[in-house]
Amino acid sequence: MPIIQSVARALTILDLFDDINRELSIKDISLKLDLNKSTVHSLLKTLKEYGYISQNNETNDYSLGWKLYERGHLMVSQMDIRNVARVHLEKLNEKTNQTVHLVTLLGKEAIYIDKIDGHSVLVIYSRIGKRVPLHSSGVGKVLAAFLDDQQLESLLDGYIFEKRTEKTIVSNQRFMEELAQVRERGYALDIEENEPGVICIAMPVYDFSGEVIATVSVSTPTSHYSEELEKRNFQCLKECTEEISASLGYKKIVV
Incomplete structure (x- = not known):
């Protein structure tokens, strides 16, 4: 070239x-x-x-110039969280036998910064560095849900709700309702909204200041899905994100 x-x-x-x-x-x-x-x-x-x-x-x-500092800071923060999260992602992968992702926000999209494949024969079309829409993915919903009002307004300004599957959210109003549910529950679901045959559950990762800086997800083939599996994935994912957050200095405030 x-x-x-x-x-x-x-x-x-x-x-x-x-x-x-x-x-x-x-x-x-x-x-x-x-x-x-x-x-x-x-x-x-x-x-x-x-x-x-x-x-x-x-x-x-x-x-x-300042842009190099900005880009360098972004890369350092992403590499730091990858190093911190890796052992916890491996543990999550071993417990669930499913594909797990570590994802951060980049502009108006989510970007995969780490991935460990599951043991399913189903191929999940994700890779490190690939971007994924916010409105159709569990990871994207988490990253959008915990932005402040001004950040969210800026993010949604001119946002295009591309229809990825028949189940994709395609309106701003419906997306806002979904984000409210994510904040209330503390996790997000993507039930074949981004990719047919795949169900994803995602939870936030907090840093020492209480800011959501990443999200971890577990992706399961629809054919393997069951309520029992959902409960197990939920608990394992919760433990994983809490451990990563604690490693980053986050202290959960108990009210």
Whole structure:
């Protein structure tokens, strides 16, 4: 696959900054990369526009921008929770023999950041890095349900309720009603709403501040589903999310 030169050059510029070279001028960058100043200026202008480069108003020199911190912080937080959660996910997988997922919010979608496959012959079409709609998935419902009012309003502004199956929620009003039930119950269900033949139960993971930062789910083939299995999955999932939350410093307030 051919490399896109402009993208490669932009990334190379970002790589020039380090603990010693915190700020660089156009001349510095031009010399280091053997590029003419007009090319460097165009690249810096684009990077600055998107927040990946900042400019010192006094010296006009350039430094790394806030967007890199934002993206880095997101990645670190996701990797941290993966490391903390992994042993608990493995235990949950062993107890239930079902596929388990660890999921976080990314923009207006949920994203799988860890997965352990179950022992069923049914293939569940998920993978680490795959995104899933909020309205049709148990994990998405949990992540949306525990947002504050302003965050939820922003999330739903222009949100498209794609019909994934015959059972998918396709209206804002119905989705809001569902989220209210999720908050009241403390868990979410996806009964073939996102994928035919799959039932999912999901619960929130809290951090030390009491904020929901992720969700864990257990996915079961509809053909294997029973009330007894639901109860067992529910209890195992509850223990798992409570253990992960405790590991992240969350202390449940008992009223």
